[in-house]
Amino acid sequence: MSDDVLVLSNVESAYGPIRAIRGVSLKVRRGEISTVLGSNGAGKTTILKTISGIIDPRRGSVHFKGQDITAADPAKIVRLGLCHVPEGREVFPLLSVHDNLLMGAYTRSDRDAVARDIERAYGYFPILKEREKQDAGLLSGGQQQMLAIARALVGAPEMILLDEPSLGLSPKLTREIFEIVVRINRERGTTILLVEQNANMALNAADHGYVLENGRIVMEDRCAVLREKDDVKEFYLGIKDTGVRGERRWKKKKTWR
Amino acid sequence: MPNLWDALELQPNTDTVLAGETLPAVFWSGVAKRGDSVWLREKQLGIWRSWSWNQVALAVREIAHGLMALGFAPGERVSILSNTVVEWVLADLATLSAGGVSSGIYPTDAAAQVQYLCEDSATVLLFVEGDEQLDKALEVRPALPQLRKIVVFDMEGLHDLDDDGVIGLDALRALGRAHMAREPKALDERIAALDPQALAILVYTSGTTGKPKGAMHSHRSLVTAMRGYHHITAQYESDERMCFLPLCHIAERMGGEYFAMYSGSKLNFVENPDTVPENVREIAPTVATAVPRVWEKFYSAVTISVKEASRLQQLAYGWGLSVGMQVADKVLAGEPVPAALKAQFRFARWLVLDNVRKLIGVDKARVCVTGAAPISPDLVRWYLALGVPMLEVWGMTETAGISTYTPANRIRPGCIGIAAPWNEVRIAPGTGEILVRGPNVFMGYLNLPEKTAETIDSEGWLHTGDVGTVDAEGVFRITDRMKDIIITAGGKNITPSEWENELKFSPYVTDAVVIGDKRAFLTVLIMIDQENVEKFAQDHDVPFSNYASLTRAPEVRALIQGEIDKVNQKFARVEQIKKFHLLEAQLTAEDEELTPTMKLKRKLVQQKYAPQIDAMYS
Numbered sequence: 071m072s073d074d075v076l077v078l079s080n081v082e083s084a085y086g087p088i089r090a091i092r093g094v095s096l097k098v099r100r101g102e103i104s105t106v107l108g109s110n111g112a113g114k115t116t117i118l119k120t121i122s123g124i125i126d127p128r129r130g131s132v133h134f135k136g137q138d139i140t141a142a143d144p145a146k147i148v149r150l151g152l153c154h155v156p157e158g159r160e161v162f163p164l165l166s167v168h169d170n171l172l173m174g175a176y177t178r179s180d181r182d183a184v185a186r187d188i189e190r191a192y193g194y195f196p197i198l199k200e201r202e203k204q205d206a207g208l209l210s211g212g213q214q215q216m217l218a219i220a221r222a223l224v225g226a227p228e229m230i231l232l233d234e235p236s237l238g239l240s241p242k243l244t245r246e247i248f249e250i251v252v253r254i255n256r257e258r259g260t261t262i263l264l265v266e267q268n269a270n271m272a273l274n275a276a277d278h279g280y281v282l283e284n285g286r287i288v289m290e291d292r293c294a295v296l297r298e299k300d301d302v303k304e305f306y307l308g309i310k311d312t313g314v315r316g317e318r319r320w321k322k323k324k325t326w327r
Numbered sequence: 328m329p330n331l332w333d334a335l336e337l338q339p340n341t342d343t344v345l346a347g348e349t350l351p352a353v354f355w356s357g358v359a360k361r362g363d364s365v366w367l368r369e370k371q372l373g374i375w376r377s378w379s380w381n382q383v384a385l386a387v388r389e390i391a392h393g394l395m396a397l398g399f400a401p402g403e404r405v406s407i408l409s410n411t412v413v414e415w416v417l418a419d420l421a422t423l424s425a426g427g428v429s430s431g432i433y434p435t436d437a438a439a440q441v442q443y444l445c446e447d448s449a450t451v452l453l454f455v456e457g458d459e460q461l462d463k464a465l466e467v468r469p470a471l472p473q474l475r476k477i478v479v480f481d482m483e484g485l486h487d488l489d490d491d492g493v494i495g496l497d498a499l500r501a502l503g504r505a506h507m508a509r510e511p512k513a514l515d516e517r518i519a520a521l522d523p524q525a526l527a528i529l530v531y532t533s534g535t536t537g538k539p540k541g542a543m544h545s546h547r548s549l550v551t552a553m554r555g556y557h558h559i560t561a562q563y564e565s566d567e568r569m570c571f572l573p574l575c576h577i578a579e580r581m582g583g584e585y586f587a588m589y590s591g592s593k594l595n596f597v598e599n600p601d602t603v604p605e606n607v608r609e610i611a612p613t614v615a616t617a618v619p620r621v622w623e624k625f626y627s628a629v630t631i632s633v634k635e636a637s638r639l640q641q642l643a644y645g646w647g648l649s650v651g652m653q654v655a656d657k658v659l660a661g662e663p664v665p666a667a668l669k670a671q672f673r674f675a676r677w678l679v680l681d682n683v684r685k686l687i688g689v690d691k692a693r694v695c696v697t698g699a700a701p702i703s704p705d706l707v708r709w710y711l712a713l714g715v716p717m718l719e720v721w722g723m724t725e726t727a728g729i730s731t732y733t734p735a736n737r738i739r740p741g742c743i744g745i746a747a748p749w750n751e752v753r754i755a756p757g758t759g760e761i762l763v764r765g766p767n768v769f770m771g772y773l774n775l776p777e778k779t780a781e782t783i784d785s786e787g788w789l790h791t792g793d794v795g796t797v798d799a800e801g802v803f804r805i806t807d808r809m810k811d812i813i814i815t816a817g818g819k820n821i822t823p824s825e826w827e828n829e830l831k832f833s834p835y836v837t838d839a840v841v842i843g844d845k846r847a848f849l850t851v852l853i854m855i856d857q858e859n860v861e862k863f864a865q866d867h868d869v870p871f872s873n874y875a876s877l878t879r880a881p882e883v884r885a886l887i888q889g890e891i892d893k894v895n896q897k898f899a900r901v902e903q904i905k906k907f908h909l910l911e912a913q914l915t916a917e918d919e920e921l922t923p924t925m926k927l928k929r930k931l932v933q934q935k936y937a938p939q940i941d942a943m944y945s
Binding site (some may be wrong): 079080082092093096121129130280286287288289290313314315318319320321323324325 | 457458459461462465466485488785859864865868869870871872873874875876912913915
């Protein structure tokens with residue numbers, strides 16, 4: 071088997087008549103953080119939902135660890151070791167922090183190992199340990215995001231799909247979360263597919279990046295290379311030359327090279 | 328809508344519609360004649376707005392007076408750097424009315440190019456479309472001491488700009504109104520003083536090598552050609568046309584702006600170059616003039632949607648088109664169309680062909696004209712099968728557009744038709760080069776007397792650089808550009824454009840450059856059609872991420888190989904294209920490889936991709 075843990079080929083997904091992704095092929099290598107950048111409505115979240123079995127694609131295939139998981143049952147996909155941290159955290163607000171984490175272990179039966187994993191998750195996010203007994207709905211946004219990630223970790227995943235962890239968070243908190251995400255990747259060896267609007271953060275954290283526009287990938291490369299591309303700089307990092315007048319309103323044509 | 332077999336409506340019309348020997352004189356007599364009827368339309372915030380002749384006249388008058396208020400003298404040069412918008416036409420007519428010379432600059436040109444064109448033409452006033460083009464102009468302004476003012480059509484985002492050298496079009500019109508109050512006769516005097524022999528416009532030829540050359544046209548040559556256009560395919564005030572090609576190019580300048588000014592047909596401006604397919608359906612032009620690339624695009628859009636259609640729809644399309652082809656064959660052969668076939672064709676139109684025409688937007692077209700580049704004969708036949716008379720014209724910047732044309736009753740796909748009545752066309756003995764002589768031939772290249780002397784010989788014949796043949800009926804056929812003809816190592820003469828046109832007929836190929844001069848066999852550089860090839864890849868489960876990976880996919884290479892094989896079959900008698908290379912970068916009009924009309928520059932591409940070409944031969 072190759073290094074590619076996750077392989078998408080020509081995946082097309084739609085919401086009714088609206089095709090959100092129009093043929094996406096991408097690969098995530100074992101132990102790496104890959105990121106998909108894109109603006110609102112580009113189809114980033116749809117890719118993740120298609121991978122984790124929440125949406126069934128119209129065409130194309132998804133392979134995880136060499137196994138075809140196209141349109142498979144989401145619970146089966148979790149059992150295979152692929153956990154999804156959804157956009158907007160989606161914690162269970164009326165359950166305690168601890169119970170939320172137990173929900174992450176829903177598919178597991180090895181209680182001792184689960185207890186160990188919960189402790190390890192607390193190790194990454196000490197604040198959750200402090201608030202273990204509180205309802206998750208009472209946590210701040212950042213803490214809820216931490217909880218969502220911790221819940222995924224309790225599923226003992228080989229790979230995590232991370233959907234916009236920076237959503238609604240302060241820059242400082244975003245940085246903290248990203249640091250922990252990188253730590254999880256380095257320490258646990260967890261492969262991560264990260265979807266982000268905060269391109270700057272994502273490009274610094276990830277190894278490999280894809281740029282998604284209108285449901286199609288327009289560019290892919292190592293993140294260090296992507297950061298230097300003119301179109302990425304201008305349209306995703308907000309670095310542009312301001313022209314002779316010192317201000318520029320008009321947009322260049324994207325060429326993606 | 329008439330059918331192909333009764334092309335009576337396209338009979339020549341030799342009436343003089345408007346008097347006047349200079350462009351402004353013709354324009355102002357048009358205003359006097361047509362007053363409140365509509366001439367131009369543009370889309371503002373999603374709604375079509377019209378400009379009557381009187382409104383255009385008022386704007387032109389104010390702008391022209393504004394130019395005079397800025398000290399603009401007769402004979403001085405103005406450049407226009409903008410997409411095809413109504414203001415382009417206003418600025419052009421105002422400049423000409425004020426006795427000036429106007430020159431267009433492609434909006435896709437880079438700042439350095441803008442500088443060169445302004446310097447070469449000695450531009451004193453520069454019209455720009457908006458902030459994007461203004462930034463280019465400001466970048467090179469320090470190097471243009473003779474440039475006195477930059478006029479901006481659209482001041483959006485620029486209201487805080489504090490710069491003495493820049494003025495908005497509205498402010499210029501206000502200046503013009505003040506000037507008009509002081510000197511109400513000034514403009515009419517300038518128009519009256521215009522000499523028909525004087526320089527009117529500069530058209531820079533895109534120049535595949537070296538710097539662009541400024542072709543000089545006098546009022547006389549333009550007015551001659553403009554009147555002539557009307558004689559060969561008349562247009563009327565009831566005609567709707569679409570204005571979308573760059574106005575700096577002679578095709579839209581003459582065939583669009585000036586011809587519509589003369590005939591009174593309505594000019595509908597597209598929103599921007601990307602919205603042409605939608606706009607053409609809204610406008611539903613009755614007369615459509617476009618370059619082959621546009622016709623190819625329409626054709627491939629239809630081909631692709633037929634592939635997606637149901638089996639029944641595909642059968643209906645296939646049958647309808649075959650009936651259309653039979654009709655076209657009869658008409659082309661000059662034979663009468665039998666009544667039964669006519670009936671079948673009417674049914675085919677009702678069943679499918681009219682829908683195809685609607686899908687493209689040519690459902691109301693009386694006539695379509697193609698020119699400015701070679702077109703595949705198969706493509707012409709396809710349009711004829713739809714019942715659209717597709718007439719090929721040939722000409723160049725230096726001949727003020729049309730020089731030979733196809734009369735509607737003598738369509739011959741692959742031929743460029745007969746000499747237009749206002750000029751002589753002949754084949755040079757020996758070289759086979761096509762020569763043109765007549766009042767429409769240009770005055771020469773600005774600042775390049777040697778080049779001019781090379782191009783126009785002592786007897787007044789323009790050496791066009793195209794090689795061709797003529798038959799007993801006077802119908803011309805182009806073989807190729809003289810300098811493009813390939814002589815292979817085996818000594819065979821090959822005309823690359825023949826191959827390239829066949830290749831471009833494929834929906835998967837946007838442009839191609841055939842190579843093989845002094846080489847053992849032929850190869851080709853191909854630019855794929857991104858949209859259609861992406862669709863192919865998606866339909867056949869070919870994984871790809873970006874454009875480059877698309878060009879590298881083995882299935883895509885096999886697809887293109889298949890297209891080349893098809894073309895090779897047609898040329899079985901001569902050499903074959905043995906290898907190909909797909910350009911991996913997605914090119915835009917801003918790139919040096921493409922002309923502003925999106926054609927690959929043969930010389931430049933051959934140099935730039937020399938390693939890839941050599942690899943094909945190693």
